[in-house]
Amino acid sequence: MFNNAIIPELSNRWLTIQTEINKIGADGLLIGGNVNLFYVADRIFSGFCYLPNKGEPLFFVKRPIHLKGNNVIYIRKPEDIPSILSERNIALPKTLLLETDELTYNEVIRLQTALSAKSILNGTTILRAIRSIKSDYEISLLRNSGQLHANCYREIPNLYRTGMTDLDFSIEIERLFRQKGSLGHFRTFGQSMEIFMGSVLAGNNAETASPYDFAMGGAGMHSSLPVGCNGTKLTNGMAVMVDMGGTFTGYITDMTRIFSIGKLTELAYKAHQVSIDIHHEIANLAKPGIATADLYNLAFTKSEKYNLKEYFMGYNQQAGFVGHGVGIEINESPVLSPRSKDILTLGYVFALEPKFVIPGTGAVGIENTFVVNATGIENLTKLNEEIVEL
Amino acid sequence: MFNNAIIPELSNRWLTIQTEINKIGADGLLIGGNVNLFYVADRIFSGFCYLPNKGEPLFFVKRPIHLKGNNVIYIRKPEDIPSILSERNIALPKTLLLETDELTYNEVIRLQTALSAKSILNGTTILRAIRSIKSDYEISLLRNSGQLHANCYREIPNLYRTGMTDLDFSIEIERLFRQKGSLGHFRTFGQSMEIFMGSVLAGNNAETASPYDFAMGGAGMHSSLPVGCNGTKLTNGMAVMVDMGGTFTGYITDMTRIFSIGKLTELAYKAHQVSIDIHHEIANLAKPGIATADLYNLAFTKSEKYNLKEYFMGYNQQAGFVGHGVGIEINESPVLSPRSKDILTLGYVFALEPKFVIPGTGAVGIENTFVVNATGIENLTKLNEEIVEL
Numbered sequence: 037m038f039n040n041a042i043i044p045e046l047s048n049r050w051l052t053i054q055t056e057i058n059k060i061g062a063d064g065l066l067i068g069g070n071v072n073l074f075y076v077a078d079r080i081f082s083g084f085c086y087l088p089n090k091g092e093p094l095f096f097v098k099r100p101i102h103l104k105g106n107n108v109i110y111i112r113k114p115e116d117i118p119s120i121l122s123e124r125n126i127a128l129p130k131t132l133l134l135e136t137d138e139l140t141y142n143e144v145i146r147l148q149t150a151l152s153a154k155s156i157l158n159g160t161t162i163l164r165a166i167r168s169i170k171s172d173y174e175i176s177l178l179r180n181s182g183q184l185h186a187n188c189y190r191e192i193p194n195l196y197r198t199g200m201t202d203l204d205f206s207i208e209i210e211r212l213f214r215q216k217g218s219l220g221h222f223r224t225f226g227q228s229m230e231i232f233m234g235s236v237l238a239g240n241n242a243e244t245a246s247p248y249d250f251a252m253g254g255a256g257m258h259s260s261l262p263v264g265c266n267g268t269k270l271t272n273g274m275a276v277m278v279d280m281g282g283t284f285t286g287y288i289t290d291m292t293r294i295f296s297i298g299k300l301t302e303l304a305y306k307a308h309q310v311s312i313d314i315h316h317e318i319a320n321l322a323k324p325g326i327a328t329a330d331l332y333n334l335a336f337t338k339s340e341k342y343n344l345k346e347y348f349m350g351y352n353q354q355a356g357f358v359g360h361g362v363g364i365e366i367n368e369s370p371v372l373s374p375r376s377k378d379i380l381t382l383g384y385v386f387a388l389e390p391k392f393v394i395p396g397t398g399a400v401g402i403e404n405t406f407v408v409n410a411t412g413i414e415n416l417t418k419l420n421e422e423i424v425e426l
Numbered sequence: 427m428f429n430n431a432i433i434p435e436l437s438n439r440w441l442t443i444q445t446e447i448n449k450i451g452a453d454g455l456l457i458g459g460n461v462n463l464f465y466v467a468d469r470i471f472s473g474f475c476y477l478p479n480k481g482e483p484l485f486f487v488k489r490p491i492h493l494k495g496n497n498v499i500y501i502r503k504p505e506d507i508p509s510i511l512s513e514r515n516i517a518l519p520k521t522l523l524l525e526t527d528e529l530t531y532n533e534v535i536r537l538q539t540a541l542s543a544k545s546i547l548n549g550t551t552i553l554r555a556i557r558s559i560k561s562d563y564e565i566s567l568l569r570n571s572g573q574l575h576a577n578c579y580r581e582i583p584n585l586y587r588t589g590m591t592d593l594d595f596s597i598e599i600e601r602l603f604r605q606k607g608s609l610g611h612f613r614t615f616g617q618s619m620e621i622f623m624g625s626v627l628a629g630n631n632a633e634t635a636s637p638y639d640f641a642m643g644g645a646g647m648h649s650s651l652p653v654g655c656n657g658t659k660l661t662n663g664m665a666v667m668v669d670m671g672g673t674f675t676g677y678i679t680d681m682t683r684i685f686s687i688g689k690l691t692e693l694a695y696k697a698h699q700v701s702i703d704i705h706h707e708i709a710n711l712a713k714p715g716i717a718t719a720d721l722y723n724l725a726f727t728k729s730e731k732y733n734l735k736e737y738f739m740g741y742n743q744q745a746g747f748v749g750h751g752v753g754i755e756i757n758e759s760p761v762l763s764p765r766s767k768d769i770l771t772l773g774y775v776f777a778l779e780p781k782f783v784i785p786g787t788g789a790v791g792i793e794n795t796f797v798v799n800a801t802g803i804e805n806l807t808k809l810n811e812e813i814v815e816l
Contacts, residue, residue, distance in 0.1 A: 070617050079649035082618060082637040100635035100643065100652075101743045136531040140616075141524070142548070144531035158532070207604045214597045220622035221651050226530075227460050228472060232610035245490035247472040253490065259469035260676035260754070261611050262490075286650035353491045364650070 037095060037105035042078050045173045049076060049166070050093050056162045057089045063129035064088040065159050066147055068114075069138040071223060071364050072163050074286065084114060084147075088126055096120070114150040128152050133159035137226075164225075168361050168369035169383035170287075175407050177285040178362075178385055182405055182416030185282035185289045188216050189419050192278060193295065196426040202265035202276065203257065206236035209280055217284045225365045234280030235264035242277065242399035245353035249367070251389050252277065252399055253353065272298040275398030275423070277391070281366060282405075282417075288362050290387035291417040292403030296425050304400050305423065307392035310342050311401030312421050314358075314390040322406070322413045328370045328378040328386075332358050335390045336374070344392055351393040359388040362405055384408040385416075427485060427495035432468050435563045439466060439556070440483050446552045447479045453519035454478040455549050456537055458504075459528040461613060461754050462553050464676065474504060474537075478516055486510070504540040518542055523549035527616075554615075558751050558759035559773035560677075565797050567675040568752075568775055572795055572806030575672035575679045578606050579809050582668060583685065586816040592655035592666065593647065596626035599670055607674045615755045624670030625654035632667065632789035635743035639757070641779050642667065642789055643743065662688040665788030665813070667781070671756060672795075672807075678752050680777035681807040682793030686815050694790050695813065697782035700732050701791030702811050704748075704780040712796070712803045718760045718768040718776075722748050725780045726764070734782055741783040749778040752795060774798040775806075 038046065053076070057065055067073055067085040076085045082099040096111045097103050109120055118128055132153035134144050137160035148156050170178065188209075195208040210233050214220060222231060228249035237254045246253030246263040255266040270276060274297045282289035294308060314335045322331060335358045339348040349355040359372035362385055370378030370386060384407070391401035402421050406413040428436065443466070447455055457463055457475040466475045466483065473487040486501045487493050499510055508518055522543035524534050527550035538546050560568065578599075585598040600623050604610060612621060618639035627644045636643030636653040645656040660666060664687045672679035684698060704725045712721060725748045729738040739745040749762035752775055760768030760776060775798070781791035792811050796803040 070620060074650050080620070080637050080652055082639075099637045099639075099743065102635055134531070138530060140528060141526040141531045141534035142550075160532075203604075207601055210604065210610075211597055211601045214593075214600065217647075219648055219651050220600075221620060230460060230470070230611060245492055247470050247489045249472075249489075257607075258609055258676055260464050261609050262470055286648055353489065 037103045037108050038078060045171060046076065046078060048171065050087060052166050053087055053163070054089060056166060057087065057133060060133070060157060060162065062089065062131045062133045062157055063127070065133035066151065067135060067159070068143065068147065069135045072135060072138070074364060075163070075167055083111065084117070086117065088129070091126070094120070114147055117150060118152065130154045131157060133157050133162065135160045135163065137161070164369050167363055169381060170363065170385050170407065171383070174287055174363070175383070175385070177287040178289055178405070178407065179416055181282045181285045181287055181289040184216055184284045185291050186417050186419040188213050188280070189278070189291060189293050192293070193424055193426055196295070200270050202236045202238040202241065202268045202270060205270065205276065206265050209236065209278060213280055219283045222281050222283055223288070223365045225367045229367055230261060231263055232261070233283070235277070237264060237277040237279070237399050238268045238270055239274040239398050240396055241266045241268045242393045243351050243395055245350070251349060251355045251357070251391055252279065252393070253350065270297050273300060273397065275300055275304055275394070275400050276426070277399040279403060287364060288366050289405040289417055290362050290366065290389070290403055291405060292389060292391070292401070293419065293421070294400050294402070294423045296423050298425065300423065301394065301397055304394045304397045306342065307344050307347060307394060308400040308423055310338060310344060311390045311392065314338050315388060315402060315404060315421070318388060319406070319413055319415065322380055322408065323411055324380055324382050324408060326380045328359070328372040328376045328380060329374055332372045332374050332376070339390070339392070347392040347394055349391060351395055358390045359386050361386045380408050382408055382410060427493045427498050428468060435561060436466065436468060438561065440477060442556050443477055443553070444479060446556060447477065447523060450523070450547060450552065452479065452521045452523045452547055453517070455523035456541065457525060457549070458533060458537065459525045462525060462528070464754060465553070465557055473501065474507070476507065478519070481516070484510070504537055507540060508542065520544045521547060523547050523552065525550045525553065527551070554759050557753055559771060560753065560775050560797065561773070564677060564753070565773070565775070567677040568679055568795070568797065569806055571672045571674045571677055571679040574606055574674045575681050576807050576809040578603050578670070579668070579681060579683050583814055583816055586685070590660050592626045592628040592631065592658045592660060595660065595666065596655050599626065599668060603670055609673045612671050612673055613678070613755045615757045619757055620651060621653055622651070623673070625667070627654060627667040627669070627789050628658045628660055629664040629788045630786055631656045631658045632783045633741050633785055635740070641739060641745045641747070641781055642669065642783070643740065660687050663690060663787065665690055665694055665784065665790050666816070667789040669793060677754060678756050679795040679807055680752050680756065680779070680793055681795060682779060682781070682791070683809065683811070684790050684792070684813045686813050688815065690787055690813065691784065694784045694787045696732065697734050697737060697784060698790040698813055700728060700734060701780045701782065704728050705778060705792060705794060705811070708778060709796070709803055709805065712770055712798065713801055714770055714772050714798060716770045718749070718762040718766045718770060719764055722762045722764050722766070729780070729782070737782040737784055739781060741785055748780045749776050751776050770798050772798055772800060
């Protein structure tokens with residue numbers, strides 16, 4: 037089931053989860069969602085991981101057929117679990133944690149019934165809190181992702197050809213990312229985010245609001261996926277925002293840079309510079325103990341000061357945040373929003389994306405992914421931040 | 427909110443759903459999942475659609491901000507819904523249908539509480555049953571998808587270069603699909619299926635079992651997405667199975683063809699021909715009233731007759747089906763499996779994929795998408811079915 041090298045890392049994760057299980061007074065946590073299975077097993081499998089409040093985790097596997105290991109037990113269905121627990125002298129949980137914000141209603145009911153649990157508690161909340169604090173190993177995967185991500189962005193200008201649409205440009209960028217190791221598949225939490233590999237947003241398509249909870253919108257190519265590029269022909273004076281996900285290592289980095297066709301308006305350059313300035317001010321201020329709401333307010337106040345409030349985080353529809361945690365999913369904890377209660381903590385990794393939509397021109401502003409270290413934050417997606425003329 | 431042209435189509439869907447709501451004795455259905463919102467509104471939005479057991483549906487929209495229409499009502503949260511129903515003299519539902527196989531446990535509990543429903547019933551089951559029967563309009567979208575899909579496959583041989591890996595080949599195929607209009611994003615039901623745009627499976631990578639419920643496996647490029655191509659260098663004697671999703675129109679077609687590097691073994695050609703023969707026999711037999719289990723059994727018996735049972739639907743791990751419904755999602759009703767109770771019905775659209783994994787060579791067999799009409803089935807993905815040597 038596991039490489040030996042990963043066992044100490046996973047053991048730490050299991051112990052951290054067990055500490056939280058005990059704090060909350062539960063008897064165990066049964067994980068069935070792919071993202072959290074990946075977190076506790078370093079691989080996707082079909083089945084469940086049961087973490088009792090003490091002792092070793094058990095891996096109940098349905099598929100694939102070839103996994104082996106001490107605590108790997110093949111099952112056909114979750115109803116097989118109780119007799120296996122009984123054989124191992126593990127009591128059935130009275131109070132069971134389940135991923136109630138991730139598994140469907142019927143899955144949760146089935147698992148509660150299968151394990152005869154008297155009550156269930158929200159396992160998603162504790163798993164998301166634990167996952168928000170990245171280990172050195174996870175940070176190394178994110179650092180690696182950030183480097184690959186920046187390398188891709190460096191090559192983007194070579195892909196542009198006169199006469200392209202935003203979609204044409206996006207397709208070449210997607211191919212570049214795949215060639216550099218992107219796995220393509222983009223994991224999101226909840227259904228407020230659906231997207232292909234990322235977004236290329238050009239000209240006044242940036243003004244079109246989207247149903248999703250991304251920072252920016254765009255009409256998209258079809259009503260079944262209304263976000264991102266819409267077939268706009270790239271012409272002189274347009275800003276082209278590239279926000280393509282960094283899905284290289286199982287841990288996602290997030291990064292945005294702006295390209296221009298010819299020159300943009302003064303307003304666009306000014307707004308872009310304010311986004312860069314916000315990044316640098318936040319990079320100076322952020323460290324463990326700082327409230328993420330304060331970081332949002334810094335960005336908002338700065339945009340107000342420069343008379344950019346009406347363009348801040350959208351024009352017709354404005355996003356209510358300037359940043360978000362990233363990890364296995366693109367929308368993890370913390371969130372950088374005015375009402376957030378999150379406090380920066382050692383090991384947090386978050387994307388910062390103060391952006392402006394300038395009517396008639398497009399979207400400007402940058403996004404970088406930062407890790408919170410003992411004394412400040414480190415940029416994982418280092419690359420020239422200016423607008424690059426194509 | 428809607429184009430006028432789509433209103434009659436949507437009205438039919440609403441009426442069909444309302445008929446089922448009444449049959450089951452419920453007072454209404456509140457839809458919150460993206461796939462079903464697309465089904466009832468022909469577009470994705472953030473919010474809910476409430477279908478009372480009679481009268482017009484109400485669209486409660488959170489985002490985007492620019493939707494307009496008679497029954498489009500902006501809300502901030504589902505708790506806003508009851509007072510709006512009250513203003514319109516619509517009683518709160520005592521028995522409420524919710525998407526209990528799609529929404530999370532906490533979403534369902536929240537919606538039930540918000541609407542003060544005494545009891546909830548499974549809305550997913552009735553929506554999936556209704557969605558399995560495609561209208562003429564939906565079939566036209568699927569027919570269009572099938573043509574685009576086949577056009578892509580026709581060009582695949584042009585993309586091959588000596589020395590490529592399965593990943594290199596996949597990347598060029600993905601780009602071709604995007605250039606021909608693929609939206610990229612691949613909708614699946616449940617978490618038993620996760621994939622990027624599709625699968626390119628070469629040589630003995632086809633023998634590696636996957637955790638997912640696809641017909642075929644493959645190790646994948648990373649433990650966070652263990653399916654499909656794994657970086658295998660394409661060399662002489664290998665079968666290369668291309669199973670790339672047809673995500674062009676909001677309605678997915680499914681299609682597989684086999685390419686070879688040089689010549690394959692006799693066994694591989696024989697198994698491929700059996701897959702083609704199964705297709706033709708099923709095409710002759712299938713019509714409304716035929717049990718899908720009989721179609722599975724036909725395929726299984728045929729593979730047994732030709733001594734191919736051990737390769738049928740996988741080698742180390744064998745899938746328990748030879749086909750599946752397709753539509754907005756890749757895994758809709760019906761399923762073609764030995765214990766399925768599904769009976770072919772006018773308007774069903776399903777993918778048929780009898781496949782064989784030949785150790786040392788790779789996977790062979792074809793997949794086509796069929797629509798059930800009054801007298802038989804129509805192939806939506808017509809194209810040469812032989813193995814194409816690259």
